[in-house]
Amino acid sequence: MSDGAMTDGSARAADHTKLLATLLAMAMFVLVVDTSLMNVSISAVVRDLDTTVSGVQAAIALEALVSAAFILIGSKVGDLIGRKRAYVLGLFGYATGAAAMSVAQSLTVVIIFWAVIGGIGASLLLPAMQSLVHGNFEGDAQKKAYALVGAAAAIAAAVGPLLGGFITTYLSWRIAFLLEVAIIVVVLSGIGLVRDVPYTGSRRVDVVGAELSVVGMGGVVLGILVWQEGGEAVAALLATGAVGLGGLAYWLVRRKRRGEPTLLDPDLFRSKVFRVGVSQQMLQQIALGGTMIALPIYLQMVLEYNAMQAGLSLAPLSLSMFAVALLAGKKSGDRDPAGIIRWGFLLATVGIAVLIPLVPRAEFGWALLVPLVVAGSGLGLLVSQLNNYTLAPISEERVSEAAGTNSAAGSFGLSFGLAFAGAVMLATLSITFTSMAHSSAVLPPADQQRVAQVLEEDAQVMSNTELESLLAGQPAQIQDEIIRINTDARPLALQVALLVPVVAGLLGTLNSFRMTRGSRSTHDG
Numbered sequence: 046m047s048d049g050a051m052t053d054g055s056a057r058a059a060d061h062t063k064l065l066a067t068l069l070a071m072a073m074f075v076l077v078v079d080t081s082l083m084n085v086s087i088s089a090v091v092r093d094l095d096t097t098v099s100g101v102q103a104a105i106a107l108e109a110l111v112s113a114a115f116i117l118i119g120s121k122v123g124d125l126i127g128r129k130r131a132y133v134l135g136l137f138g139y140a141t142g143a144a145a146m147s148v149a150q151s152l153t154v155v156i157i158f159w160a161v162i163g164g165i166g167a168s169l170l171l172p173a174m175q176s177l178v179h180g181n182f183e184g185d186a187q188k189k190a191y192a193l194v195g196a197a198a199a200i201a202a203a204v205g206p207l208l209g210g211f212i213t214t215y216l217s218w219r220i221a222f223l224l225e226v227a228i229i230v231v232v233l234s235g236i237g238l239v240r241d242v243p244y245t246g247s248r249r250v251d252v253v254g255a256e257l258s259v260v261g262m263g264g265v266v267l268g269i270l271v272w273q274e275g276g277e278a279v280a281a282l283l284a285t286g287a288v289g290l291g292g293l294a295y296w297l298v299r300r301k302r303r304g305e306p307t308l309l310d311p312d313l314f315r316s317k318v319f320r321v322g323v324s325q326q327m328l329q330q331i332a333l334g335g336t337m338i339a340l341p342i343y344l345q346m347v348l349e350y351n352a353m354q355a356g357l358s359l360a361p362l363s364l365s366m367f368a369v370a371l372l373a374g375k376k377s378g379d380r381d382p383a384g385i386i387r388w389g390f391l392l393a394t395v396g397i398a399v400l401i402p403l404v405p406r407a408e409f410g411w412a413l414l415v416p417l418v419v420a421g422s423g424l425g426l427l428v429s430q431l432n433n434y435t436l437a438p439i440s441e442e443r444v445s446e447a448a449g450t451n452s453a454a455g456s457f458g459l460s461f462g463l464a465f466a467g468a469v470m471l472a473t474l475s476i477t478f479t480s481m482a483h484s485s486a487v488l489p490p491a492d493q494q495r496v497a498q499v500l501e502e503d504a505q506v507m508s509n510t511e512l513e514s515l516l517a518g519q520p521a522q523i524q525d526e527i528i529r530i531n532t533d534a535r536p537l538a539l540q541v542a543l544l545v546p547v548v549a550g551l552l553g554t555l556n557s558f559r560m561t562r563g564s565r566s567t568h569d570g
Contacts, residue, residue: 065181065238066190069174070197072136072232075225076167077198079143080105081205081363082225084337085356086218088345093218096152098346099471102338103270104152104160106464109334110266111164112171113456117308118255119168120449123176125250129241132173133233138166140229146222172449180242202363210356218352254296254308261289262457269464272472309450313439319447321559322435325386326451327458328553329427332393334462335546336362336420339470340400343539344410349510358410361417362424369425382430387557389426394550396420401543405536423550434560462545470542477534487526 083090083105090101123131142163149155174194182190212221264286272279297311314320340362344355373385396419407413432451439447482488519527 061238062182062186062190064235066178066186066193068232068235068238069178069190070193071228072170072174073194074197074201075139075143075228075232076170077201078205078208079139079163079225080108080337081202082209082213082218082221084341085206085209085352085359086213086221087341089213089218089352090155094149094152094155098342099467100152101155102342102463102467104155105338106266106270106334106460106467107156108160108164108167109456109460109463110263110270111161112167113266113453113460114259114262115165115168116171116453116456117258117449119165119170120172120446121250121255121308122169123173127241128173128176128180129236129239131169132177132239133236135166135168135170135173136229136233138162139170140166140226142166143222143225143229147219147226171452175448176242177239181240200367202367204363206356206359206363208356210351210353213352215353249306251300251306251308254293254300257289257293257296258308258453259289261286261291261293262453264289266457266460266464269461269468272468309446313447313450316438318438318560319435321556322431323451323454325390325427325553325556325560326431326435327454327461328549328556329390329393329424329431330455330458331462331465331549332397332546332553333424334459335466335542335549336397336462338463338466339539339542339546340413342470343404343536347404347535347539348408348410350410354410358413359417361414362421365418365421366425366428369422370428373426373429382434383557383560385426385430386434386560387554389423389430390550390553390557392423392426393420394423394547394554396423397543397546397550401540401547404540404543427553462549466542466545469545470538473541474534474538477537478530481530481534485526485530487522 083101087098087101090096091098119131119135142159145154145158145162149158178190178194209218209221212218212224264282264284266286268279268282268286271282293308294311297307297309300307301311314323340359341355344350344358345352348354350358396416399416399419400413403413403416432448435451436447
């Protein structure tokens with residue numbers, strides 16, 4: 046009887062452990078698939094909300110920015126209120142954003158609920174999830190839980206464009222967000238399985254450090270978003286962001302010297318491996334963000350693909366990234382991670398660079414197959430190595446803080462890549478369209494000026510079909526000329542936007558040579 050009871054108890058405990066790991070993986074899946082869904086649904090969201098491509102771009106970048114700006118604060122909030130409670134609040138924040146998307150009738154609702162509240166939810170959820178995995182599992186079970194959560198993120202990145210494209214095309218993008226809410230409800234139904242992880246460190250809060258982190262990261266990306274939307278005070282916002290980041294660095298070092306609690310420990314950056322690894326994480330995410338804002342717009346606005354066709358066209362990038370990440374994770378063995386990371390950046394750079402001359406020539410998405418596979422393979426190599434490389438020199442008691450810093454760098458890089466590539470694309474479109482309008486031999490001088498003025502005030506990527514509907518009633522000759530200008534201007538703008546991930550990839554390749562030197566001193570600091 047006793048042995049049987051013990052066996053039953055062990056079996057139940059094992060089942061609970063597996064179920065908890067599965068629920069945590071489901072939460073991670075929702076986090077990652079959310080942005081993929083927005084990227085492939087841009088044209089449908091623009092149409093249904095009667096808004097602009099640049100407006101939706103700004104919302105996507107803002108969500109990543111809010112997550113980055115508050116993730117260090119979110120980690121500290123989890124310490125103070127309990128990681129389990131932070132996890133629940135994060136899930137509620139994300140569910141609120143997804144539920145609002147399912148009924149949104151304006152871009153304002155998307156920005157407030159999905160980008161801001163959902164982004165804050167992500168900033169609470171990510172560090173809390175990591176701490177809960179660490180505190181609820183031991184030994185092999187912990188390794189399996191981390192692997193399952195990581196696999197969920199990789200699978201979401203791989204199938205997100207396909208899943209989002211299918212649901213958006215054959216049902217509605219609103220249904221996809223409702224399904225996110227349903228998954229979160231399932232995750233919350235198992236919250237009783239989660240054991241809270243106590244925090245034993247200082248409970249004093251570095252308020253100034255928290256404020257400077259928000260001002261610094263927020264100012265930089267918000268400045269780019271304002272530039273993208275044609276607003277004013279761009280230079281002031283960028284300068285505020287730069288001063289905020291510089292002030293944060295100074296403040297953290299000063300607090301550390303006085304023995305006072307800091308938002309994050311500046312001594313983490315004494316390790317060359319950690320410093321370079323964090324910068325590589327940011328560059329990788331800039332490359333990914335720039336690519337994933339330019340390509341969906343190209344597919345949906347230039348080739349006029351629906352969400353399903355766009356998702357299928359992007360599948361070679363996401364699926365090769367997923368497959369190579371798994372393969373490299375298993376086969377890398379004792380190989381130098383710095384060398385693998387160098388190859389990753391090199392392949393990603395080459396793949397994206399090859400896309401640039403193809404953009405104005407490709408008549409269908411599958412023409413991009415080979416460069417997308419090359420770029421995806423490079424990104425897969427980076428995903429398989431960067432986190433492990435970056436966190437290798439960090440002691441066990443500081444790994445959670447280091448992982449939070451690493452995640453913040455990645456989130457900031459993603460939001461910067463999304464915002465900067467989008468802003469560059471729209472600026473190029475405006476300049477090119479205005480120049481072509483002024484030099485047109487067909488448009489009368491009055492129309493030249495009017496077209497130029499409209500583009501200066503509200504530059505946006507628009508399909509020829511949408512433009513034709515706006516030009517209804519204009520003389521056929523005028524319509525044809527503006528359509529011609531639009532046809533020529535859009536690919537050039539997208540080509541220039543793709544230079545953002547290419548430059549990030551080149552910087553990552555150069556930076557990888559510093560990694561080789563750094564990897565010989567893994568335990569610096």
